[in-house]
Amino acid sequence: MKRTDTIVIGGGQAGLAMSHCLTARGIDHVVLERGRVAERWRRERWDSLRLLTPNWQSRLPGFRYTGPDPDGFMTMPEITSYLERYARSFAAPVQGETTVLAVERRGAGFDVTTDQGSWHAPNVVVATGYCDLPLVPDAARHLAGDVLQLVPGDYRCPARLPDGGVLVVGASSSGIQLADEIQQSGRSVTLAVGRHMRLPRHYRGRDILWWLDAMGLFDERVDEVYDAEISRNQPSLQLVGRPDHATLDLGRLRGGGVRLVGRVTGASGHTVHLRDDVVSYMAAADIKLASLLSRIDRYVERSGLAAAVGEREPFTPICWPPHAPTPERLDLKAQGIRTVIWATGFRRSYPWLRVPALDDRGEIRHGGGVTPVAGLYVLGLQFLRRRKSAFIDGVGDDAEALAAHLDARMAAGVRRTRLTGVRTRSRATTAGYREGRPL
Numbered sequence: 001m002k003r004t005d006t007i008v009i010g011g012g013q014a015g016l017a018m019s020h021c022l023t024a025r026g027i028d029h030v031v032l033e034r035g036r037v038a039e040r041w042r043r044e045r046w047d048s049l050r051l052l053t054p055n056w057q058s059r060l061p062g063f064r065y066t067g068p069d070p071d072g073f074m075t076m077p078e079i080t081s082y083l084e085r086y087a088r089s090f091a092a093p094v095q096g097e098t099t100v101l102a103v104e105r106r107g108a109g110f111d112v113t114t115d116q117g118s119w120h121a122p123n124v125v126v127a128t129g130y131c132d133l134p135l136v137p138d139a140a141r142h143l144a145g146d147v148l149q150l151v152p153g154d155y156r157c158p159a160r161l162p163d164g165g166v167l168v169v170g171a172s173s174s175g176i177q178l179a180d181e182i183q184q185s186g187r188s189v190t191l192a193v194g195r196h197m198r199l200p201r202h203y204r205g206r207d208i209l210w211w212l213d214a215m216g217l218f219d220e221r222v223d224e225v226y227d228a229e230i231s232r233n234q235p236s237l238q239l240v241g242r243p244d245h246a247t248l249d250l251g252r253l254r255g256g257g258v259r260l261v262g263r264v265t266g267a268s269g270h271t272v273h274l275r276d277d278v279v280s281y282m283a284a285a286d287i288k289l290a291s292l293l294s295r296i297d298r299y300v301e302r303s304g305l306a307a308a309v310g311e312r313e314p315f316t317p318i319c320w321p322p323h324a325p326t327p328e329r330l331d332l333k334a335q336g337i338r339t340v341i342w343a344t345g346f347r348r349s350y351p352w353l354r355v356p357a358l359d360d361r362g363e364i365r366h367g368g369g370v371t372p373v374a375g376l377y378v379l380g381l382q383f384l385r386r387r388k389s390a391f392i393d394g395v396g397d398d399a400e401a402l403a404a405h406l407d408a409r410m411a412a413g414v415r416r417t418r419l420t421g422v423r424t425r426s427r428a429t430t431a432g433y434r435e436g437r438p439l
């Protein structure tokens with residue numbers, strides 16, 4: 001059995017950021033990754049996808065974009081090679097092609113069993129991703145077998161779909177991009193719209209994410225919002241990164257011929273049941289956006305930026321004029337729809353985590369990434385400590401906070417591997433969990 005001070009599980013941006021912070025503190029560790037660095041960006045994304053965050057916003061601890069196009073959006077090969085370069089920049093100790101099969105408590109630390117042998121360490125950091133598995137509604141199980149069902153992680157390009165129309169369920173970032181691309185390829189697309197967060201790509205001459213960054217909205221801490229659980233469950237941004245920097249929203253999709261319907265509530269055979277609620281979701285998204293834009297305007301006034309940015313722009317609601325009621329059922333056969341794509345979000349699953357850290361929904365219990373099991377940490381979850389926690393740009397601050405916590409734990413009770421080769425004692429209490437509240 002190999003020994004180290006900390007085992008990081010997952011070699012995406014979160015695992016690498018953690019590795020950078022541990023390296024900076026001289027803490028011996030290994031990053032166990034079942035594939036290669038940035039595996040999910042390689043394998044679980046469609047061909048045309050680009051990041052929705054601009055290049056300047058791909059800031060990681062000790063690393064940032066220095067190329068010629070800071071306002072551009074990376075393709076998947078570009079983000080993959082960016083993360084590979086990041087790993088190389090500090091010789092991250094990544095052991096690839098190694099799947100973690102079990103994490104169990106052993107003495108003061110953890111035994112980690114992999115398909116490439118076993119490890120023991122006093123600390124484990126779970127960085128296996130917020131977007132781990134697709135969250136597909138129960139309706140999917142009741143659809144007829146001859147309807148092809150996909151999730152965005154399986155979709156590659158329109159040419160690989162069977163002939164016929166497509167129903168895309170979910171109108172956040174993934175759903176609107178797929179609806180647009182498939183419609184542009186000449187197929188008929190129906191988009192089932194639920195809760196979403198409408199955002200223009202630009203406002204007053206600046207990228208919308210420039211504004212959110214400048215105003216500190218991404219830095220908002222868990223203890224600064226009204227209800228952390230509500231904030232964690234917000235839909236993802238309805239935003240896309242394209243070479244032409246264009247805005248893609250429901251108005252543009254509707255104008256291009258995509259049929260907008262309400263939320264899917266169930267299915268049976270070739271019938272999909274819908275709620276006639278698309279107007280209320282669009283109106284809610286309009287109101288939220290109008291309020292954000294006036295917040296930006298107030299920020300411009302307060303900070304004396306008016307001369308440096310563009311004029312105030314008129315706000316146009318998409319949900320106007322009121323539409324005719326939308327259908328409450330969709331007959332897939334009659335509409336020629338042969339494919340359903342569930343762009344309905346993500347869930348997480350930790351069948352290999354055999355320590356009492358999960359709540360009754362199967363999520364890891366934590367305070368700012370510090371779990372109730374001493375020495376066990378989690379990183380990369382939505383709003384772990386701040387609104388930006390699950391973004392490339394946000395994981396670094398959280399990684400640094402967890403590395404500091406872990407370092408203090410080591411100093412307090414656990415001798416380092418490289419000094420002794422053996423574990424001595426540990427304060428296996430829940431004190432760290434309380435200490436782990438957002439800073």
Ligand SMILES: Cc1cc2nc3c(=O)[nH]c(=O)nc-3n(C[C@H](O)[C@H](O)[C@H](O)COP(=O)(O)OP(=O)(O)OC[C@H]3O[C@@H](n4cnc5c(N)ncnc54)[C@H](O)[C@@H]3O)c2cc1C
Nearest residue numbers: 010012013014034039051052053099100128129380391392
């Ligand atoms: C379609 C899409 C677009 C996105 N666009 C952006 C964007 O533009 N900008 C942005 O900032 N964020 C974006 N995100 C959000 C976020 O940046 C990504 O989800 C990112 O991949 C999260 O990085 P991570 O390191 O937390 O997790 P992941 O990238 O999911 O990495 C987890 C790693 O753990 C490995 N792993 C899992 N289980 C095991 C195991 N048992 N043993 C060993 N290894 C394991 C996986 O192979 C994977 O490499 C996007 C997300 C999605 C889904």
